[in-house]
Amino acid sequence: MAAVWAPVVGHLLLLALLPSTSSHMVFDLGGNVYPTGEFHATMHIGDPAKPYFLHVDTGSNLTSLECKVGSKVPHPVYRPTRDKPVPRNNPLCNALHQDVGEPEKPHKTVCNYEIHYLDGSWSHGVLIHDKFTLPSGITKPDIAFGCGFEHGGSHETTTGVDGMLGLGRGSVDLVSQLKRNKIITKNVFAHCLSSKGGGYLSIGDENVLSSPVSWVPMAPRTDRNHNHYSPGPATLHLDTKSISTKTMEVIFDSGSTYTHLPEGPHAQLVAALKASLSKSLKEVRDPSLLHPCWKGPGGFKSSDDLKKEFKSVMSLKFHNGATMIIPPEKYLIVTGHGNACFGMLGRKDIGDMCIIGDITMQDQLVIYDNEHGRLGWRASQCDKKPKSKSDIFSRM
CATH class of the missing domain: 2.40.70.10 (Acid Proteases)
Known part of the structure; x- marks a missing residue:
């Protein structure tokens, strides 16, 4: 009987020693260069969590979801609740505006934004926050992201995604927020895009540095x-x-x-x-x-x-x-x-x-x-x- 329980006890001890947060997480990527035109990670957002396809974008430092009713996206359009907006005087809002600039018409109470991308496209929306369920399923940190209501320009992305996974060099990008929330210990990430389609996104893995x-x-x-x-x-x-x-x-x-x-x-x-x-x-x-x-x-x-x-x-x-x-x-x-x-x-x-x-x-x-x-x-x-x-x- 002891031999039967030994592996179980070993696993329980391992769980006790592991921290409640993950210092390294890996996301599968879908998509390809052709004909899809993008690579995306599936992120589970909200409480209860719902899946969304987010285009992995190192050229944008803000994660965002399409929030306009009637938008042609793979999943039901994200619907924020009234208690989710980030206030205009919140430090996260100031950090976002330092990264992307002040909007032409700043809102008095909520944090609105305007982003212009390298491909000439643009997006307007409001900064909100909600829970992200990470791969381990144990931690569900509040992450700030954009809820986009207007966009235009020559998007290279397709309607095969629900939004953007902002990994750019900024203050409110996903990796920086995960580090501030002590979910990861190092602001390090890597992506691997396969010519066969798909790939993976690794966040917080210090092993890649060696x-x-x-x-x-x-x-x-x-x-x-x-x-x-x-x-x-x-x-x-x-x-x-x-x-x-x-x-x-x-x-x-x-x-x-x-x-x-x-x-x-x-x-x-x-x-x-x-x-x-x-x-x-x-x-x-x-x-x-x-x-x-x-x-x-x-x-x-x-x-x-x-x-x-x-x-x-x-x-x-x-x-x-x-x-x-x-x-x-x-x-x-x-x-x-x-x-x-x-x-x-x-x-x-x-x-x-x-x-x-x-x-x-x-x-x-x-x-x-x-x-x-x-x-x-x-x-x-x-x-x-x-x-x-x-x-x-x-x-x-």
């Missing part, structure tokens, strides 16, 4: 680079050829599906890429509206087929000597029509910035170490989720 990765210091926060994660300036190369003598300010933005380049370097890159291709590829138009696109001799069925026809490798070389390698499967997508389309877009309105989107982050563990002010990345199998302490409870 991983063999390419580390680059975070660029200082400035008026221009205020809420964004930037490893600083880099030069763009195609194979051994430098695309431009000018450096670009790189920004990591998981809220962008594709990677964005200034018009000049983009045109130079496309010209250099075309010159490197074999005559077996034919340039075609594709319903995805991406450009340029190519048809191969037998068409393309998966990213593995890209390697047979596209040999050129891109790279971003940073000031400290670190390099981000960008093989064909991280700058091309295979569409539903069997074409290979270029997943880097040229833009007039971003100056000399290079916005690294999901397509280029695929199959890489990207680490945001706010404790030491650095960013890191390494090749990884993102379809294999690591274990967390919460797994102990899920197996009991």
Whole structure:
């Protein structure tokens, strides 16, 4: 009988020794670059908790839910109660406005906001708070987030999500709030986006800091680079050829599906890429509206087929000597029509910035170490989720 009870007693002792909060949590991600256009985590919000799909966005420091009645979202629209708004004089409201700026028409009693995103879209709403049920299910902290009533602009996201999971470099982002609530001990998180679809988001895991990765210091926060994660300036190369003598300010933005380049370097890159291709590829138009696109001799069925026809490798070389390698499967997508389309877009309105989107982050563990002010990345199998302490409870 003692032998039967020994494992149970062991588990009970383990539970007694573990803290009531989790210092490390892992969320499964759904979605893909194409055709979904986003990666999302399922967050359980409210009491009783209800599930919502939130687009993982390192370019926004505010988590938000769509609250407009009639919105086309996967789950029933979140309905806040009257006792949930964050007051206008609350420190969280002041912190939010320091991050995103004061709204044109500030409310007298509640904390309203206006956010403008890198892709030109915008959102208006009210800051509220509600309970978030975390993976362990034990702690349900109150987290402040935006309840959006108006939005517009050229959203890259689809109606496949209920809102945004703000992980940007700010004061009211989810990770900062979890640390203030003593749910995690370190302001560290990492995401791994799989080219097969899905992936995972890890929050508070200190083990990733000792991983063999390419580390680059975070660029200082400035008026221009205020809420964004930037490893600083880099030069763009195609194979051994430098695309431009000018450096670009790189920004990591998981809220962008594709990677964005200034018009000049983009045109130079496309010209250099075309010159490197074999005559077996034919340039075609594709319903995805991406450009340029190519048809191969037998068409393309998966990213593995890209390697047979596209040999050129891109790279971003940073000031400290670190390099981000960008093989064909991280700058091309295979569409539903069997074409290979270029997943880097040229833009007039971003100056000399290079916005690294999901397509280029695929199959890489990207680490945001706010404790030491650095960013890191390494090749990884993102379809294999690591274990967390919460797994102990899920197996009991």
